[in-house]
Amino acid sequence: MGGPDRTGGIEIENLIEIKGVKHAYATASGPLPVLDGLDVAVPKGTFAAVVGPSGCGKSTLTRLVAGLMKPDEGQVYLHGELVKGPRKTVGMAFQNPVLLEWRTILENVILPLEIVATRMSRADRVARAMDLLDMVGLTGFENKRPSELSGGMRQRASLCRSLVHKPEVLIMDEPFGALDAFTREDLWQTMRDLRRAEPFTTVLITHDLRESVFLGDQVIVLSGRPARTQYVMPVDLPEDRTLDVLYTPKVADMLHILRDQIKIAQGRHEGAH
Amino acid sequence: MFNKVAVPVMSILVFLGLWELLVWANGWPNYKMASPSDLPPAFWQYRDLFLIMGWQTLWRTVVGLLLAVVFGTLLGMIIGFSRVARDALYPLLVGFNAVPKATLVPVIALLFIGQHDFNTVLMAFMISFFPIAVSVGIGLSTLEPEYRDILRALGASNFTIFRKIALPKTLPEFFGALKVAATLAFIGTNLVEIVSPHGRGLGALFKSGETNGNYPLMFAVLIALAVLGIVLYYAVVFLEKIFAGWAERAPG
Ligand SMILES: Nc1ncnc2c1ncn2[C@@H]1O[C@H](COP(=O)(O)OP(=O)(O)OP(=O)(O)O)[C@@H](O)[C@H]1O
Ligand SMILES: [Mg+2]
Numbered sequence: 365m366g367g368p369d370r371t372g373g374i375e376i377e378n379l380i381e382i383k384g385v386k387h388a389y390a391t392a393s394g395p396l397p398v399l400d401g402l403d404v405a406v407p408k409g410t411f412a413a414v415v416g417p418s419g420c421g422k423s424t425l426t427r428l429v430a431g432l433m434k435p436d437e438g439q440v441y442l443h444g445e446l447v448k449g450p451r452k453t454v455g456m457a458f459q460n461p462v463l464l465e466w467r468t469i470l471e472n473v474i475l476p477l478e479i480v481a482t483r484m485s486r487a488d489r490v491a492r493a494m495d496l497l498d499m500v501g502l503t504g505f506e507n508k509r510p511s512e513l514s515g516g517m518r519q520r521a522s523l524c525r526s527l528v529h530k531p532e533v534l535i536m537d538e539p540f541g542a543l544d545a546f547t548r549e550d551l552w553q554t555m556r557d558l559r560r561a562e563p564f565t566t567v568l569i570t571h572d573l574r575e576s577v578f579l580g581d582q583v584i585v586l587s588g589r590p591a592r593t594q595y596v597m598p599v600d601l602p603e604d605r606t607l608d609v610l611y612t613p614k615v616a617d618m619l620h621i622l623r624d625q626i627k628i629a630q631g632r633h634e635g636a637h
Numbered sequence: 638m639f640n641k642v643a644v645p646v647m648s649i650l651v652f653l654g655l656w657e658l659l660v661w662a663n664g665w666p667n668y669k670m671a672s673p674s675d676l677p678p679a680f681w682q683y684r685d686l687f688l689i690m691g692w693q694t695l696w697r698t699v700v701g702l703l704l705a706v707v708f709g710t711l712l713g714m715i716i717g718f719s720r721v722a723r724d725a726l727y728p729l730l731v732g733f734n735a736v737p738k739a740t741l742v743p744v745i746a747l748l749f750i751g752q753h754d755f756n757t758v759l760m761a762f763m764i765s766f767f768p769i770a771v772s773v774g775i776g777l778s779t780l781e782p783e784y785r786d787i788l789r790a791l792g793a794s795n796f797t798i799f800r801k802i803a804l805p806k807t808l809p810e811f812f813g814a815l816k817v818a819a820t821l822a823f824i825g826t827n828l829v830e831i832v833s834p835h836g837r838g839l840g841a842l843f844k845s846g847e848t849n850g851n852y853p854l855m856f857a858v859l860i861a862l863a864v865l866g867i868v869l870y871y872a873v874v875f876l877e878k879i880f881a882g883w884a885e886r887a888p889g
Contacts (some may be wrong), residue, residue, distance in 0.1 A: 430790045450792040462783045466805050466883040469698070475801070479791045509883065535790075 379443075379565040380406040380429060380533060385438035387424060388590075398424050399435065400590035404616075411559065411566040413576035415622065416586030417592075417630045422569040425444060425591075425617075426535045429567055430454050440535065450534075451481040455526035455564075459538040461518040463510035463525075470506035473497065473524045480529045496524040499561060500554050516547035520554065527562065534566045549607060552578050556605070573622045574610055577601075585625040595625045643745035671856040679853040680861075686842055691861055694826055694838035697754060698869065701761025706815070709766040712800070723778065734767040737740035738825060753837060757829040760857040765818035772814035776807030783786045795845025812877035819869045827862065839865070 382404040388395040391493065398421040406412040416422050427433050428440050431450040442448040455476070463472045473493040477484055484492075497506055500520040510518055519539060526534060540548045552575060559566070570576050577582045577599055585595040601609055609615055653673045660672035667675060673762065680687060712730075716723040745756050780803055788798045830840025839858050846854035878885075 427786075430786070432786060432790060450790050452791055454790050456787055456790045458783045458786075460781065460783055462781065462787060464802065464805070466808075466881075475788075476791055477794045478801070479788060479797065529791070 375409050378405045380404065380567065381440050381441040382428070383441070385428065385435040385440065386437045387428070394450055397590040401592035402438070403593045404584060406565055407569060408565055409563055410581040411568065411579055413568045413570055413580030414584045414586060415570060415576050415626065416591055416627065417588045419587050420589045420629070423537050423593040424457070424497040426537045426569060427569065429438065429533065430535055452529065452583060453532040455529065455531035457522050457526040457534070457536045457539045459541045461522035463518055463521060468507050468509060469497070469502065469521050470494070471515065472510065472521060473528050475525060475530045479525055481587060491529055493524065496528060499558060500524055502595050508529070516551065517534055517545055517548055519543060519551060523558070527558065527564070528555045530562065531564060536566065537569045538571060540575065548572070548575070553607070555579055565566045573619050573626070576622070577615055577618055578605060578607070578610060583622060585622065585629060587629045594629055597622065643845065663739040667852050668850060671853045675853040676860060678858045679857040683854060683857070687861060690837065690839045690842045691865060694840065695865055696730035697757045697838065698761050698822050698826040701758045701825065702765055702819055704758070704762040705769055706816055708762070709769030710773050710820070712770040714767070714776035714777065723774065730767060730770065738764045739828060739832070741802060742829055746833060753833060756833070757826050757838070760829045761822040761825040765822035768814040768817045768821070769811065771812065773807055776810040777803050780806060783884025808881040812873065812881050815873050816870060819873050820866060823866050823869060
């Protein structure tokens with residue numbers, strides 16, 4: 365199996381490019397180094413799944429890409445441009461769907477348009493939101509309150525909200541982490557279908573290796589804190605994968621390698637098997 | 638709907654009945670404790686005064702409360718958004734809140750001599766802004782970062798984030814505090830009305846009843862105060878239903 369085969373020289377095509385990023389948080393007991401030598405390259409239109417030990421700095425990575433904070437050292441580029449702050453072309457989704465309880469599902473999905481597409485007509489906004497809700501199977505629920513929906517449905521609505529303004533980059537931080545296994549697999553398929561329907565480049569943080577392989581075009585393994593890029597696995601599976609692919613020997617091998625890498629990252633690798 | 642009106646009405650009737658019974662059973666004369674049956678004549682006799690004084694008490698309470706809402710919300714925003722401001726202002730606020738407001742009556746009476754309306758509104762304001770400031774402050778400072786980030790990642794300004802997310806999200810806490818504040822403002826108004834010489838409002842009417850040994854009048858004033866308090870409280874509940882009704886979980 366090929367290890368990391370990122371030889372550089374394809375910078376122009378990379379929509380997201382993180383180079384030598386280091387970052388430390390200031391805490392009461394001194395600086396806490398969180399990222400140390402992070403390199404990530406995500407070509408346009410592809411899907412990067414990021415896995416790593418708990419607390420290693422994955423959410424910090426998403427905040428850097430979203431322009432919500434700046435690294436102490438190193439650079440983050442979108443489109444070859446240095447990220448200096450938030451941009452309208454980013455969509456975010458979290459483990460907590462953070463829907464606004466005082467808005468209906470439809471109005472929740474429309475929210476980003478109120479910020480970034482101030483001139484878009486109300487009818488266009490509604491049409492766009494309804495299209496997305498239809499794609500994720502929430503037609504008929506648009507006038508419900510978030511509390512009236514199941515966890516999986518809320519996460520679907522949250523996905524619609526992060527995509528409604530047609531972002532170039534979708535950043536997801538363990539979006540399916542709180543869902544049961546069946547609902548999660550449903551959402552993987554929804555995610556795959558959305559990707560087919562709309563062009564966007566994705567960074568997905570996850571704790572689920574099967575999820576990373578099913579959805580990703582590459583799986584990036586981060587080391588324990590302070591995190592650096594430890595391992596990158598290209599996922600050469602067909603574009604239109606079904607859940608069956610997860611039960612093939614090829615994927616079993618990939619999962620095996622990834623699990624070993626995670627053990628190394630956690631610092632408990634007991635030699636080779 | 639029947640229960641919402643009938644149950645409270647019944648409980649009030651039971652209360653009045655027990656009160657009447659208590660006075661009757663003990664054979665208390667009027668100068669010891671008035672009974673509910675003494676009250677309607679007292680109300681009728683002083684009906685003009687009750688209207689005028691009741692109005693004075695009401696408008697000064699409401700103005701004080703409105704000031705408290707504006708000031709309390711601004712203060713809450715400051716302590717909610719800025720850690721430094723929170724650390725700096727909390728001790729001051731708590732200390733100020735701990736001072737019994739009765740002790741402030743002579744202070745403001747001396748500061749603003751003869752400004753009875755102003756003094757009363759000021760007291761209603763001072764006694765009631767604290768819970769509003771604290772609840773708005775806590776509501777804002779405990780906003781989960783993800784709520785901020787979904788808009789901040791799109792380049793939304795702090796003001797937009799406040800208007801679209803933080804403000805509506807704190808409305809339930811705000812109205813909870815407003816209910817407490819409304820009652821407090823009412824107490825503040827009455828405090829000044831009772832303590833000030835030549836005061837106005839229901840508090841002054843109470844005092845004149847006291848000076849003249851007119852016990853039915855005093856009790857009638859207490860009842861009128863209770864009624865005004867209830868009206869004010871339910872006005873807040875009404876506003877809460879309109880603006881923060883979403884926070885009420887549907888039953889079942
Ligand atoms: N604002 C902050 N100030 C100080 N320390 C922080 C801050 N944010 C995160 N940390 C710390 O930095 C480390 C990395 O945080 P981060 O949230 O990026 O990790 P993570 O990989 O997303 O963790 P998890 O797997 O639990 O989601 C953690 O130890 C965390 O406690
Ligand atoms: Mg995290």
